[in-house]
Amino acid sequence: MSTVSGDAVPDGRCFHCGEALPRNRSWPVQVLGKAQQTCCPGCQAACTTIVDLGLENYYLHRDQYSARPGDAPVPDDLFANVSDTALAETGYVANGKDDAGGETRECTLIVDDLRCAACGWLIEKSLNAMPGVTQASVNVSSGRVRVQWLADRIQLRDVLLRVRRLGYRVLPFRGGTGSRLDIERRNSLLRLVVAGFGMMQVMHVAVGFYGDAAQSMGIEHRDYLRVISAFVTTPVVFYSGWPFLRNAWLSLRNGTPGMDVPVALAILLAYFASLWAVAVEGPEVWFDSVVMFVFFLLVGRHLELEARRKATRVVDNLSAALPLVATRLRDNREEVVPASQLRPGDLVRVTAGETIPADGVVLEGEGHVNEAMLTGESLPVRHGPGSTLTGGCTSVDGVFRINVTASPANGRLSRIVDMVNSAQAGKPALQELADRISTHFVVVLLLLTVLSWVLWQFIDPSRAFWIALAVLVVSCPCALSLATPAAYTVATNHLTGRGLLVTRGQGLAVLPDVRAVVFDKTGTLTEGRPTVIDFRSFAAMDEARAREIAAALEHDSEHPLARAFRRTDRDDPLRATQLRVVPGRGIEGVVDGARYRIGARAWAGATDFCRTDAATSPGEGAWVWLADGETMLAAFRVSDTPRPDARQVVHALQAAGLDVHLLSGDASGEAERFARDTGIRHVRAGASPEEKVAYLHALREQGGGPVLMVGDGVNDAPVLSAADVSFAIGEGTDLARGAADAVLLRAHLGLVPDAIATATATRRTIRQNLGWALAYNISMIPLAMAGLVPPWLASLGMSLSSLVVVVNALAIERRADRVLYRTAPAAHNRATKPGEAGSR
């Protein structure tokens, strides 16, 4: 993704998408009073639409090239079978009324390629200018658009067409106006702000108490300040602190007391003890410690929530993989129905480029189907009568008549989602070190409190109550409870800065113990897109020339293998004319006056089999053939290539004593070859999602340690959520990202050892923190029991002990680099160019 400054597009580049212009021709546009060139009719159409709508300022403001809209202009009937009523039945479209009583409809759209704020502005402006649209608003962060329109004026299909015409791929989104996570985030933000404001107020009153060590303040003023503190602290405890109180109560009721119990106990104890002191004019209050404690805890929780939201930009988006409507055949008539109404036994028709609406068996038709979504394989698979198709996959070039075998709700894709959910629920709850310590600690603490009260009954009964209370509060496990979350917050932020978004803090706790790392192949260790890796010439044609001709022929092809030829080094690529696409065979066209064919061997040039056979041994990838109609000219071996740092990372992990496994859905033998190349010793190829989960469980039982899984596709989602800890590749599917504990924002595999190092440093810091917190509490308790801790010191000590824990956590970044250097020097791969991550 390259950047652009306004309308200053360099010569020889498409004004709209920034790709190199073809040599022979271009498609002109008139933008901002200047003549500009575009690379294809698709870009020309999108650009013209933008200009005609009077929104050409978009080009001044964008800081990135626009996404390529597709080669041809968008046909009028693209969304012809999208019907509002069918979508309202399935919950995509909501009905409503506007102020004038007119009937309105509302829908949330997902827009792909929403790259920068200027895109958001463009879509919002153009929709709001559309007659019949009452309101449209774009959320750039989440890539969603909310649009409301008058039911009697226009239909959703008009809205979709308008957005598509601007050059963006768009889909309706089920889930209403705000997802659960959005609401959760708003609440969390408000809790945080209330706690923050409360803390400022209470602290500045508390400074008065700290400064008054000599107790010279008048009783009247003192009580007044106390009441004010109590007044401000109350909402902080019961509103901001509510998640902790509720979780503590729920976990107690379920008989599984976790870390929230001592936290809630500390909050409530300190709060009610202070209230009591206000009421009976006791010697000390601790409101400052309470608010500070709540605020620090909330900051950590909020950051985790924010990370989770960023990772699953579109939550529960899997339904978008299935089409909304299907073409059903009944009594020799075609009718368009909501896909969710399909039942086993229905006949549906799927044409080239369409997504298969439900699982089924092919009755008629032949062609390639792209199953990348399911198996992770980038190369499409050929299907014919009798073979089984899975809903959600896309037909590349075939027209099929399909007998539906399962309704979408019971289909394979839905089963995978179910597996993700159940795997997540079945994950063993992690008992943190701090949990174990603090539970014992609280019990001991309560006993000591009682003990000191009893003892002081014999010494000085009038002081007994206050001393018991001081013991309780001084030893309050604030620092203890903060020790772990503070460290995780810092570690999470550190990793985010490096490009690893940690969505579940728990994952970090397991990472230092991990004994085995399991990688998926396609899209994880490899780039997930085809490239030319080998070349054979059979005539006097050099590779550069052959590639240029291939690039010209394949330029407009939607076939996945065509992407291997897209990149040319020349600024003025060749252009093919008289193109003819033969589905399932290849492409024919005229380049520089000569006619060429590219594609399957038998079709490209059926002659001289023997000569070409010997040169092209079977092996990795697929061969694509180039011929001039009579003789075979050249052949390209096209395959997925490993990521540049794959081998290095595998070695680094093995050097650190970890077992590295390759777990792939690909059954073609490439997994084994790939493993040999990268030095991975354990391989399992051709595994279905179910088998992947089984493999993982077996591995855990044998190896006797937690397993880290790294994957990217929908087929990886169940195994990602079943693993003890899992990373997803950021370019992967939404489902995979939602199932994983962390997401690699940059396709930098070096982040895997990085994360392990950081987690190790984090664990060390947590241990230090716990040690310090315990030492502080243990040394203060006897003093408090002896009645030697003056109230101001108790209060200051509590706040300071929490601060020490937080400050110590900040040292994690430095420690992580040291750990990294010691255990896995090779993993610190700074050589890879950072720009590569976003190039897709």
Added chain:
Amino acid sequence: MSALYFLIPMSLLVLGGAIGMFIWSLRKGQYDDLQGPAHRIIFDEREDQVRRDRQE
């Protein structure tokens, strides 16, 4: 010191007002998208102005 009896309640009122305004902005969805609005204000500038800035 009696000023405290007036000033602190005043500061609490201001605090309440601040939180009230925050709630209002939260409900309005002002924190839902932290990227788009930051740029939106620039787009409605006059185009010749933008062009001049770019040339400088």
